[in-house]
Amino acid sequence: MIPLHWYLLVAAGMFALGIYGVLARRNAVAILMSIELMLNAVNINLVAFWRYMAPEALNGQMFAILVFAVAAAEAAVGLALIISIYRNRETVVAEDINLLKW
Amino acid sequence: MTITPITIAFFIMAAFTLGGSLGVVTNRNLFHAALYLVLALFGVAGLFVLLEAPFLAAVQVLVYVGAIAVLITITIMVTRRIMGVTESVNRQWPLAAGVSAIMAITLGFVVLDRFAGKLPVAAVPGDNIVRLGEALVNYDAYLVPFEVASVLLLAAMIGAIVVARE
Amino acid sequence: MGDIFTTIYNFLSGLLVGWGASPIVADAIIAFLAAAVLATCVLLILIFNIWLERKVLGRIQDRIGPNRVGPYGIFQTVADLLKLLTKEIIIPSGADLVPFFLAPIIMVASVILVWAVIPFTAKTIGTDVNIGVLYLAAVGSLGIMAVLLAGWSSNNKYALLGAFRAVAMLVSYEVPMILMLMMPVLITGSMRMGEIAAAQPIWYAFSMPLAAVIFLIAMTAEVGRSPFDLLEAESEIVAGYQTEYSGFAFAMFYAAEWAHAFTMAALIATLFLGGWRGPGAEQYPTLGFIYFIIKTYAVYFLSIWSRGTLPRIRIDQVMSFCWKFLIPLSLILIVLTTLADKIAQTVLMERFPDYMSTASLVDMLPRASILLAVNLVVGALAVWWIALLGRRERQRQEVAISHLAPVEVGTATK
Numbered sequence: 148m149i150p151l152h153w154y155l156l157v158a159a160g161m162f163a164l165g166i167y168g169v170l171a172r173r174n175a176v177a178i179l180m181s182i183e184l185m186l187n188a189v190n191i192n193l194v195a196f197w198r199y200m201a202p203e204a205l206n207g208q209m210f211a212i213l214v215f216a217v218a219a220a221e222a223a224v225g226l227a228l229i230i231s232i233y234r235n236r237e238t239v240v241a242e243d244i245n246l247l248k249w
Numbered sequence: 250m251t252i253t254p255i256t257i258a259f260f261i262m263a264a265f266t267l268g269g270s271l272g273v274v275t276n277r278n279l280f281h282a283a284l285y286l287v288l289a290l291f292g293v294a295g296l297f298v299l300l301e302a303p304f305l306a307a308v309q310v311l312v313y314v315g316a317i318a319v320l321i322t323i324t325i326m327v328t329r330r331i332m333g334v335t336e337s338v339n340r341q342w343p344l345a346a347g348v349s350a351i352m353a354i355t356l357g358f359v360v361l362d363r364f365a366g367k368l369p370v371a372a373v374p375g376d377n378i379v380r381l382g383e384a385l386v387n388y389d390a391y392l393v394p395f396e397v398a399s400v401l402l403l404a405a406m407i408g409a410i411v412v413a414r415e
Numbered sequence: 416m417g418d419i420f421t422t423i424y425n426f427l428s429g430l431l432v433g434w435g436a437s438p439i440v441a442d443a444i445i446a447f448l449a450a451a452v453l454a455t456c457v458l459l460i461l462i463f464n465i466w467l468e469r470k471v472l473g474r475i476q477d478r479i480g481p482n483r484v485g486p487y488g489i490f491q492t493v494a495d496l497l498k499l500l501t502k503e504i505i506i507p508s509g510a511d512l513v514p515f516f517l518a519p520i521i522m523v524a525s526v527i528l529v530w531a532v533i534p535f536t537a538k539t540i541g542t543d544v545n546i547g548v549l550y551l552a553a554v555g556s557l558g559i560m561a562v563l564l565a566g567w568s569s570n571n572k573y574a575l576l577g578a579f580r581a582v583a584m585l586v587s588y589e590v591p592m593i594l595m596l597m598m599p600v601l602i603t604g605s606m607r608m609g610e611i612a613a614a615q616p617i618w619y620a621f622s623m624p625l626a627a628v629i630f631l632i633a634m635t636a637e638v639g640r641s642p643f644d645l646l647e648a649e650s651e652i653v654a655g656y657q658t659e660y661s662g663f664a665f666a667m668f669y670a671a672e673w674a675h676a677f678t679m680a681a682l683i684a685t686l687f688l689g690g691w692r693g694p695g696a697e698q699y700p701t702l703g704f705i706y707f708i709i710k711t712y713a714v715y716f717l718s719i720w721s722r723g724t725l726p727r728i729r730i731d732q733v734m735s736f737c738w739k740f741l742i743p744l745s746l747i748l749i750v751l752t753t754l755a756d757k758i759a760q761t762v763l764m765e766r767f768p769d770y771m772s773t774a775s776l777v778d779m780l781p782r783a784s785i786l787l788a789v790n791l792v793v794g795a796l797a798v799w800w801i802a803l804l805g806r807r808e809r810q811r812q813e814v815a816i817s818h819l820a821p822v823e824v825g826t827a828t829k
Contacts, residue, residue, distance in 0.1 A: 148255075148368055148369065149255065149256060149259050149299070150365070150366045150367060150368060151364045151366075151367040151368070152360050152361060152364045152365045152366065152367065153259065153263070154296065154300070155356075155360040155364055156357060156360055156361075157263045157266055157267060157296070159352075159353055159356035159357055159360060160267050160270070160353060161266055161267065161270045161289070162352065162353075162356065163349045163350070163352045163353035163356070164267075164270040164271060164273070164274050164349065165270065165274070166345070166348060166349045166352055167274050167345050167346055167348075167349035168273060168274035170341065170342075170344070170345030170348060170349070171274070171338045171339060171341065171342035171345035171346070172274065172337065172338060172339075173337060173338060173339050174279060174337070176279060176321060176324055176325055176328070177273075177274075177279060177282060177337070179321065180273050180282060180283065180286050180321060181273065181274055183286065183290075183313070183317065183321075184270050184273060184274075184286070184289060187289070187290065187293045187313075190293065190305075190309075191266075191293060191296055191297075194296075194297055194300050194302050194305060195300060197300075197302075198300045198301060198302070198369060198373065199367055199368070199369050199370065200370065201370075202369065202370070202371050202372065202373045202374065202377075203371065203374060205380060205381055205384050205390070205391070208302060208304070208305060208377075208381060209381070209384065209385075209391050209394070211302075211305055212305070212308070212398075213394060213398055215308055215309075215312050215313075216398040216401060216402055217398075217401065218312070218313075218317065219312055219316060219317060219402065219405070220401050220402055220404075220405030221405075222316075222317045222320055222321065223320065223405050223406065223408075223409040224405050224408050224409050224412070226320050226321065226324045226409075226413075227408070227409035227410075227412040227413035228412055229324060229328065230324060230327060230328070230413050231412050231413055233327070233328045239328045241339075242339060253439055253440075254439060254440060254443040280511070280514075280567060281511075281513075284513075284514060284517075284564075287560065303544060303545065303546050304546050304549065307546050307549040307550050307552075307553045308549070308553075310553035310554075310556065310557070311549065311552055311553040311556055314553075314556060314557065314560060315552075315553065315555075315556025315557070315559060315560075315589075316556070316586075318560065319559055319560065319563060319582060319586065322560075322563050322567075323563070323579075323582065326567060326575070326579075378545055378546065378606070
C-alpha cells in the first residue's frame with residue numbers, strides 16, 4: 148500500500164507549480180490554468196486525507212465535490228471576463244489590464 | 250517498499266500530474282500549455298482511482314477534461330491573435346520562482362514531519378457512493394451546501410452569459 | 416459464456432504463476448490481455464459493419480452497393496483498409512505535430528473505452544464498476560477534446576471551423592444525453608451497467624419510450640450521423656475537423672466514427688432494451704449474448720435507416736432544437752417521472768409491496784405502467800409543442816416573403 152506522504156508530496160509539488168504560474172505568467176488564460184492546478188492539488192489532499200484518516204466519513208469527498216462546483220463556476224466566469232476584455236481592449240496580458248490601477 | 254502494479258500506476262499518474270503541471274506553467278505555446286493541463290488533470294483522475302474514489306475520478310474527467318479544458322482551449326483559440334508574440338513570463342518571475350520553491354519546501358517538510366509512512370486506518374465502505382448520494386439530499390447532512398453550490402453554478406452561468414455577450 | 420472466460424482466466428493465471436509471476440502481476444497481465452482482445456474485437460467487427468451499412472444504404476438508395484470484392488462484396492472493406500494503410504500520411508505545413516497525431520488516437524480510445532462497462536451476458540462484463548453510467552459520460556467527453564485537437568493542429572480554416580461547429584454541437588447534446596442516462600439510473604437505483612441490464616424484465620424502452628427516443632436523438636448527434644452530419648458537411652466545410660487527415664490517420668477517424676455508431680447501438684440496447692435479457696438468458700448466458708447482438712444490430716439498423724433517409728439540418732436549427740426543445744423536455748420529463756414515481760411509491764406501497772422491486776415482470780408492472788403514463792403524457796405535449804413551433808416558423812417565413820411582388824407567369828420569358 149502506498150503511504151500517505153507520497154500523495155501529499157505530489158499535491159504539494161502541484162500546488163507550488165500553480166503558485167509559480169499564477170505569479171509569473173503574463174497571459175490571463177495561463178493564470179487561470181494555474182489556478183486550476185492549485186484547486187486540483189487541494190483536491191488530491193482532500194481525497195488523500197479522506198482515504199487515509201477517515202474513510203467512513205463523507206466530509207473529504209463532499210469538500211472535493213464542492214471544489215469541483217466552484218472550479219467550474221470560476222472557469223466559466225473567468226473565461227467570460229477574459230473574452231470580454233479581449234473584445235474591448237485587444238489584449239489578454241494581465242499587466243496591460245490596468246484601467247483601475249493608479 | 251516493494252514494487253507492485255499499484256505503485257507503478259501511482260508513479261505513472263504522479264509523473265503525469267507533475268509533468269503536466271510543469272508544462273502548464275513553463276510552456277510558451279498556450280495551446281500546448283492547455284494540453285499539458287489536460288495531462289495533469291488526467292493524472293489527478295488516476296490518483297483518485299488509486300485512492301479508491303472512482304466517483305470523483307469520473308467527475309474529474311467529466312467536469313475538468315470534458316468542460317473546463319474545452320472552455321480554456323476555445324478561449325485560447327478565440328484570443329489567439331496576440332498569443333505567442335509576447336514573453337510568456339513577467340519581470341517578477343525569479344521572485345515567483347523563489348516563493349514557489351519556499352512553498353514547496355515548507356509543505357514538503359510539514360508532510361514528511363507529520364505524515365511520513367502513514368497507512369490507511371480502515372477500508373473504504375462498500376456502499377460509499379450510496380451514502381454520498383444520500384448525504385447530498387439529507388437535511389441533516391449536506392443539503393444546504395449542495396443547494397448553495399447549485400445556486401452558485403446558476404449565478405455563474407447567468408454571469409458568464411451576461412459578461413461574454415456581445 | 417461466462418464459464419468459458421473463467422476457464423481461460425484460470426488457465427492463464429496458472430500459466431503465469433507457474434512462470435514465476437506473483438498472482439497480482441498475473442492478474443494485471445491478464446487484465447491487459449483481456450482489454451486488448453476486447454478492443455481488437457470491437458475494431459474487427461467494424462469490417463463487417465461497414466460492409467453491412469454500405470449494402471443497406473445502397474438498397475435504400477436503390478443501388479446495389481459494394482459487389483466487386485468477394486461474394487456480395489463482403490471483402491470490400493478489407494480492400495479499402497489495405498488501400499488506406501498503404502497511402503501516404505500527408506502532413507500539412509504548419510501543422511502542430513504532436514496534437515495532430517494524438518487526436519485520432521484519443522478519438523478511437525474514447526469510443527473503445529465505452530465497451531469496458533457493457534454487459535455482454537449475465538456474467539460477462541469487462542468491469543462492472545459501481546459508477547458505470549458516469550464512466551460512460553466521462554469517456555464520451557474525451558471525443559470533444561480529440562475534435563478540438565484535430566481542428567486546431569491541422570492549420571486549416573475548414574478544419575478549425577468544423578471543430579468549432581462540432582464542439583458546440585457535441586457539448587450541447589451532451590446535456591440531454593446525460594439527463595436521459597439518468598432515467599434508467601433513477602429507476603434501477605444503481606449506476607452499475609450490469610444491474611441496469613438485469614433490472615429490465617420490462618424493457619425501459621417500453622416503460623419510458625420518450626426517454627429512449629430523446630436518448631437516441633442525442634446519441635445520434637453525439638455520433639454525428641445524419642441528420643446531424645453537419646460536422647463534416649462536405650458541401651460547406653469540406654470534411655470538417657478531419658479535412659487534413661489522410662492515410663492511416665484518416666482511417667483511424669473513420670474507424671472511430673463507425674465504431675461510435677455501433678457503440679451507440681450497444682448502449683441503447685443495454686440501457687433501454689434490456690441488454691442480454693430474454694427468455695432463457697439467465698440459465699444459458701450464451702443465449703443472452705445472442706439476444707444482445709440482435710438488439711444491438713436492430714438499433715444499428717435504425718441508425719443506418721435514418722442516415723439513408725433524413726436530410727442534413729442547419730447548425731442554427733441543430734442548436735435551437737437542442738437548447739429550446741430537447742433540454743427543457745428532458746428536464747420536464749425527469750422531474751415529472753421522479754415525482755410521479757415517488758407519489759405512486761407512497762400511495763401504492765400497501766397494495767403492491769414489491770413496488771420498488773425489479774425482480775420479475777409482474778413485480779414491475781405497476782411501476783412500469785405509471786412511468787409509461789407519464790412518458791406518454793409528456794410525449795403528447797412535446798409533439799403538440801413542436802408542431803406549434805413548426806407552424807409558427809412556417810407562418811413567419813410566409814410573412815417574410817409576402818411583401819415580395821408576385822412574379823407574373825410568362826413575363827420572365829418575354
